[in-house]
Structures are given as C-alpha cells and as structure tokens.
Amino acid sequence: MAIKYGRPLESKTRVVPVDAPPPGDFPLDLSHRPRRLRRTEWLRRMVRENVLTPADLIWPMFVVDGKAARTPVSSMPGVDRLSIDEAVREVERAAKLTIPCVAIFPYTDPGLRDETGSEATNPDNLVCRAVRAIKAAVPEVGVLCDVALDPFTSHGHDGLLRDDVILNDETVDVLTQQALVQAEAGCDIIAPSDMMDGRVGAIRLALDDAGHQNVAIMAYAAKYASAFYGPFRDAVGSSKTLTGDKRTYQMDYANSDEALREVGLDLEEGADMVMVKPGLPYLDIVRRVKEEFGVPTFAYQVSGEYSMISAAVQNGWLDGDKTVLESLYAFKRAGADGILTYFAPKVAEILRSS
Ligand SMILES: NCc1[nH]cc(CCC(=O)O)c1CC(=O)O
Ligand SMILES: [Mg+2]
Numbered sequence: 001m002a003i004k005y006g007r008p009l010e011s012k013t014r015v016v017p018v019d020a021p022p023p024g025d026f027p028l029d030l031s032h033r034p035r036r037l038r039r040t041e042w043l044r045r046m047v048r049e050n051v052l053t054p055a056d057l058i059w060p061m062f063v064v065d066g067k068a069a070r071t072p073v074s075s076m077p078g079v080d081r082l083s084i085d086e087a088v089r090e091v092e093r094a095a096k097l098t099i100p101c102v103a104i105f106p107y108t109d110p111g112l113r114d115e116t117g118s119e120a121t122n123p124d125n126l127v128c129r130a131v132r133a134i135k136a137a138v139p140e141v142g143v144l145c146d147v148a149l150d151p152f153t154s155h156g157h158d159g160l161l162r163d164d165v166i167l168n169d170e171t172v173d174v175l176t177q178q179a180l181v182q183a184e185a186g187c188d189i190i191a192p193s194d195m196m197d198g199r200v201g202a203i204r205l206a207l208d209d210a211g212h213q214n215v216a217i218m219a220y221a222a223k224y225a226s227a228f229y230g231p232f233r234d235a236v237g238s239s240k241t242l243t244g245d246k247r248t249y250q251m252d253y254a255n256s257d258e259a260l261r262e263v264g265l266d267l268e269e270g271a272d273m274v275m276v277k278p279g280l281p282y283l284d285i286v287r288r289v290k291e292e293f294g295v296p297t298f299a300y301q302v303s304g305e306y307s308m309i310s311a312a313v314q315n316g317w318l319d320g321d322k323t324v325l326e327s328l329y330a331f332k333r334a335g336a337d338g339i340l341t342y343f344a345p346k347v348a349e350i351l352r353s354s
Contacts, residue, residue: 049333050329050332050333051332052325052328052329052332052347052351053351054097054098054099054100054347054348054351054352055098055100055338056328056331056332056336056337056338056339057099057100057338057339057341057344057347057348058099058100058101058102058103058144058298058338058339058340058341058344059090059094059099059101059102059103059340059341059342059344059345060102060103060105060340060341060342060344061082061087061090061102061103061104061105062079062080062081062082062105062106062107062235062236063081063082063083063084063087063104063105063106063107063126063127063130064081064082064083064106064107064126065083065109065126066083067083067085068083068085068086069081069082069083069086070082070083070086073231073234073235074234075230075231075234075235075303075307076231076234076235076303076306076307076310076342077307077310077311077314078310078342079235079306079342081107081235084126084129084130084133085133087104087130087133087134088133088134088137088138090102090345091134091137091138091141092137092138093345094138094141094344094345094348095138095140095141097345097348097349097352098348099141099344099345099348100141100142101141101142101143101144101188101189102134102141102142102143102144103143103144103145103146103191103340104127104130104131104134104143104144104145104146105127105146105151105232105235105236106125106126106127106130106151106236107126107151107235107236107237108125108126108151108152108236108237110237112125112152113152113153113154113241114152114153114154115153115154115155115161116149116153116160116174117149117150117152117153117160117174118152119152120149120151120152120174120177120178121174121177121178121181122181123181123184123185125152125181127145127182127185128181128182128184128185129185131143131145131182131185131186131187132185132186135185135186142188142189143186143187143188143189144187144188144189144190144191144218145182145187145189145190145191146191146192146193147175147178147179147182147190147191147192147193147194147199147203148175148192148193148194149171149174149175149178149194150233150236150238150242151236151237151238153238154241155241155242155243156233156238156239156241156242156243157242157243157246158171158193158194158195158196158246158249159171159194159196159249160174164244165248166196166248166249168196168197168198169198171194171196171199172196172197172198172199172202173202175192175194175196175199175202175203176199176202176203176206177206179192179203179206179207180206180207180210180212183207183210183212183215184210187215188215188216189215189216189217189218189273190203190207190215190216190217190218191217191218191219191220191275192217192219192220193220193223193277194220194249195220195223195246195249195250195251196249197265198269200217200219200265200266200269200270200271201268201269201270203217204217204269204270216272216273217270217271217272217273218271218272218273218274218275218298219263219266219271219273219274219275220275220277220300221259221262221263221265221266221267221271221274221275221276221289222251222259222262222263222274222275222276222277222282222285222289223250223251223275223276223277224250224251224252224253224277224278224282225245225246225247225250225251225252225253226250226253226277226278226302226304227304228278228281228302228303228304228305229278229302229303229304230303230304231303231304231306231307232302232303232304235303256284256285256288259276259285259288259289260288260289260292263289263292263293264293267293267295272295272296273295273296273297273298273337274289274293274295274296274297274298275297275298275299275300275340276289276297276298276299276300276336277299277300277302278300278301278302278304278305279299279300279301279302279305279331279339279341280301280305280327280330280331281305282299283299283330283331283334284334286299286331286334286335286336287334287335289335290334290335290336291335296337296338297335297336297337298336298337298338298339298340299331299334299336299338299339299340300339300340300341301327301328301331301339301340301341301342301343303342305327306341306342306343309323309324309327309343320346321346321350324343324346324347324350325347325350328341328343328347
C-alpha cells in the first residue's frame with residue numbers, strides 16, 4: 001500500500017556537518033543497520049508485518065424514521081442518521097467498497113421509549129425494518145445488530161431498572177426476545193452489548209430453539225464503562241435522558257485480568273467472536289484476549305475516538321487520511337481480526353485508491 005510521505009531527508013539536507021570528524025572515521029563498523037530495510041517503498045512493503053484491507057472493516061450506521069432523510073450527528077462530524085432508504089444506499093456503497101459487514105443502530109423516537117424498552121422487542125421496530133430492507137436489497141453484505149435496551153428505554157440504560165438497580169436476569173429475558181426479533185428480520189450477527197451476565201448463553205439457546213443455528217454471536221465481551229461513548233449516545237438519542245452511569249454492568253477501566261474472565265465466559269456460553277471496546281486506549285486488552293483465546297477478536301473504535309480524530313482534522317491539526325490509517329493499523333498490530341469503525345467507508349476508499 002502506498003503511503004506517500006515527503007522525499008527522504010537525505011536528499012534534501014546535507015547530513016554531514018561541515019566540521020565533522022575526518023571522513024576516515026566512517027563508515028561506522030556496525031553489525032546491524034535496521035534502516036537498510038526502510039530505505040525504499042518496495043522494501044518497506046516487502047517486510048511489512050501487517051496489512052489492512054476492507055475485509056477488516058465493520059461499518060456502524062445510525063438509522064432514523066423518515067424518507068430520503070439524513071440528519072447530522074453534531075458531535076460526530078461527517079456521520080448522519082439515515083432513513084432506511086438512505087441506509088440501503090450506503091450498504092450498496094459498502095458492497096462496492098467490499099466492506100463485509102455493517103452494524104445498524106436505531107435512533108428511536110422519544111415517544112416510543114419507555115421504562116422497559118418495550119420497542120426493542122417489536123418485530124416491526126426501526127432496526128428490524130432496516131434489516132429487512134437491507135437484506136432484501138444487498139444480501140451479500142452482512143448485517144450485525146446490537147442487543148441492548150439503551151436506544152429504547154426512557155432512562156437510557158441497557159437493562160431494566162428497579163429501585164436504581166439494573167436487573168440482570170430479568171433483562172436477559174428481554175434481550176433474548178430482542179435478539180429473536182432481529183434474527184427473524186434477517187440479521188446475520190447478533191452482538192449483545194449490554195454486559196448482563198449470562199446473556200450470550202440464553203440468546204444462543206433461544207436462537208437455536210427458533211431454528212437460527214446459523215445466526216452468529218459476536219459478544220461485546222470486554223466492554224468498559226467509558227466516557228468515549230458520549231457521541232454515540234447523542235446519535236441514538238439516549239444522552240439527554242441517561243441517569244447516572246453504567247459502572248454496575250460495564251467494566252472498570254482499571255482492570256485487565258477481568259477482561260479475560262469475561263471473554264472466557266462468553267466463549268463458554270457460545271459466542272463465535274468476541275469484541276473489546278473501546279478501541280485504541282484498550283489495545284493491551286485486544287492483545288491479551290487474542291493471545292489467550294485465539295478466537296476471532298474484534299475491536300470497536302468508538303464514537304469518541306472517531307470524534308477526537310475528526311475534530312483535530314477539521315481544525316487542520318492532523319492529516320485525516322494518514323491518522324486514520326495509522327490508527328487502524330495499530331488495531332491490526334495488536335492482533336484484532338477486524339475493527340468496527342465509523343471511518344470504514346473513508347478507509348475503504350483510501351485503500352482502493354492506493
Ligand atoms: N449498549 C449500547 C452501545 N452499543 C455501542 C455503544 C457505543 C459505541 C460508540 O461509542 O461508538 C453503546 C453505548 C453504551 O454502551 O453506552
Ligand atoms: Mg459478561
């Protein structure tokens with residue numbers, strides 16, 4: 001892949017200072033000169049250890065009710081909420097760019113949100129309608145759906161809330177129904193992002209009972225309670241109503257061994273793939289998970305990471321293409337098999353043109 005940098009320093013500047021020691025002291029008697037392998041683009045390409053391709057990308061999109069509508073998410077420059085017809089067009093674009101999979105997140109009308117997130121299990125909710133339309137138009141692209149109640153609850157939490165406590169087992173029951181309506185709509189990958197205990201096993205069992213043996217599960221297994229999710233909550237419309245934080249179910253960012261226990265449990269319960277989230281600040285976790293389990297391991301470059309880079313690019317402080325490529329190569333280097341990123345279409349275009 002051609003990353004174009006400026007001309008090499010040597011060709012612009014005189015390296016040897018005028019009053020350098022006499023030329024007889026050079027060359028140094030070095031046994032190793034690692035720079036030899038960095039000398040030219042063909043050589044750098046030849047020894048490159050990791051490669052990023054469009055097949056590494058999962059493209060998250062936000063859908064909204066309406067027709068021919070795109071509404072910008074103000075805290076995510078360049079990202080719009082899409083009406084279903086617009087989302088279908090973007091998935092067609094994903095197909096052309098050979099992006100294998102998209103992830104669909106709904107902005108649920110506030111009037112449809114309630115205490116128990118009942119819209120989550122409506123077989124005709126926005127997500128299910130979007131999935132049906134996408135699979136009908138572009139069946140060759142995979143569709144992943146988040147399982148969690150936060151886009152549907154009036155309080156913005158991922159689970160059922162009673163006396164300020166997020167109920168685990170009762171929530172798992174609802175999530176199982178949510179997964180079923182999504183699978184029924186044609187979703188290929190169910191991705192529980194709620195961090196309730198035992199939900200992967202319950203969902204696997206329910207999917208199998210309903211004949212959905214081929215629907216895969218990508219567990220948000222090591223999902224941390226993170227401030228980097230802020231812009232996403234704007235996008236799905238849960239930030240204004242969210243009461244408190246999610247630290248009783250999402251992980252403490254001070255922990256690392258715990259991530260391995262969480263991943264181990266989700267795999268035992270039947271997860272096909274696991275995810276670490278957020279992304280860049282948690283590459284140590286990606287590396288540990290990949291080394292310990294050797295299963296398909298994904299990372300989510302979350303909304304806050306997207307917005308940080310985009311804001312700096314908008315200000316002219318960072319070069320967008322180079323920064324985005326570098327950030328995604330970092331995931332590959334850490335051992336990720338793929339990355340959920342809002343930069344997916346942009347990156348696929350960069351990769352295609354280089
Ligand atoms: N449970 C829902 C969910 N699924 C993905 C994200 C965050 C994604 C992003 O920030 O891009 C969240 C938000 C949260 O847990 O509060
Ligand atoms: Mg867990």
